Amino acid sequence: MTGRKNRGRSFSVISPEGKEAIFATLGSGEFFGEECLAGQPLRRATATAMTRCTLTRIEKKLMTRMLHEQHELAAAFLTHLLSRYIRYEADLVDQLFNSSEKRLARTLLLLSRFGKGSRPETISPSINQENLAKMVGTTRSRVSHFMHQFKKRGFIDYGGEGLTVKGGLRSVLGHDQFFC
Numbered sequence: 742m743t744g745r746k747n748r749g750r751s752f753s754v755i756s757p758e759g760k761e762a763i764f765a766t767l768g769s770g771e772f773f774g775e776e777c778l779a780g781q782p783l784r785r786a787t788a789t790a791m792t793r794c795t796l797t798r799i800e801k802k803l804m805t806r807m808l809h810e811q812h813e814l815a816a817a818f819l820t821h822l823l824s825r826y827i828r829y830e831a832d833l834v835d836q837l838f839n840s841s842e843k844r845l846a847r848t849l850l851l852l853s854r855f856g857k858g859s860r861p862e863t864i865s866p867s868i869n870q871e872n873l874a875k876m877v878g879t880t881r882s883r884v885s886h887f888m889h890q891f892k893k894r895g896f897i898d899y900g901g902e903g904l905t906v907k908g909g910l911r912s913v914l915g916h917d918q919f920f921c
Contacts, residue, residue, distance in 0.1 A: 752786040753875065763875040764832070766791070766852060766868075772821055777801050778808075791872065792865045841879040845887050846913035848876050849897065853906035863903040 752765040752773065764786070767773055773788060778801065799807075808815045835844055850856075852864045870888065874881045891897045896910040 751789050751791050751872070751876075753789065754786050761875055762878060763872060765829075766876070768854075769794075772818070775818075775822065778804065791867050836878055841877055841883050842887050842890075843914055844877045844879070845873065845884060846891070846896075846910050848873065849891075849904070849906050850910060850914075853904075855906055855908075855911075863905050866901065866903045868904075 751763045753761050753763045755761045808818060835847055852868065854862050870881050870884045874884045877884065891910060894909065896907055898905045
């Protein structure tokens with residue numbers, strides 16, 4: 742997937758009762774749909790573009806052949822899969838053991854790619870409080886409350902260009918090591 746924004750696509754599931762949960766956001770250069778390579782017959786999640794992006798579709802047969810023939814690609818793909826697994830495991834631990842305030846702080850740090858480059862990226866205005874609530878597993882009103890607290894404490898700044906995360910937000914996590 743390629744795109745102009747850092748976070749272009751989200752994955753969500755909807756419960757039988759209609760509750761939606763966003764469980765992953767992906768950015769430029771990331772893969773999705775790899776379950777079909779393992780024979781997964783059903784699509785378990787829905788992918789939704791949250792910002793303008795361009796997708797590259799690779800047929801299963803071609804991808805399988807490329808993974809067998811191109812060892813560097815296979816190694817990079819395996820690294821991608823393991824990284825995603827580690828991230829999902831950290832997300833599960835975060836959901837099970839952390840408060841919604843800590844989960845929101847971690848989500849904002851991850852969305853801004855904090856610590857992944859020279860400086861954090863601005864989070865697109867299209868990722869609103871309702872979407873954040875679906876990612877964190879809480880209500881929009883709780884997200885709004887914590888966002889105001891984070892802004893008041895100087896941890897974030899937001900306006901028309903989007904949301905900027907500052908280093909102080911890491912203090913909300915304390916000594917937790919689940920910030921993948």
